[in-house]
Amino acid sequence: MSNYKAKIEISAGKQTRSVFDSIDTDNKFYDENPTKTKFSLDDKKITIMIDAQEIAHLRANLNSTLRLVQASHDSIESVKI
Numbered sequence: 001m002s003n004y005k006a007k008i009e010i011s012a013g014k015q016t017r018s019v020f021d022s023i024d025t026d027n028k029f030y031d032e033n034p035t036k037t038k039f040s041l042d043d044k045k046i047t048i049m050i051d052a053q054e055i056a057h058l059r060a061n062l063n064s065t066l067r068l069v070q071a072s073h074d075s076i077e078s079v080k081i
Helices: 013-028 055-078
Strands: 004-010 036-041 046-052
Touching (some): 004 055, 013 036, 013 046, 013 055
């Protein structure tokens, strides 16, 4: 049972689906993650749920996830035609 939880909702406009695909793929290949992280997508926003046993793990995962979202969005924006 986890002691700490965080819920983040993000909207990236037209790029929401692309950002979701990017971060969801990254999460699938990180099995040793000490936190339980779930991503979901509805038509307008990405919801990120993070559960952790320790506050330091929650903080680290939040920082990494938010940086990944920002990097994904910036990459998409940089190749706009």
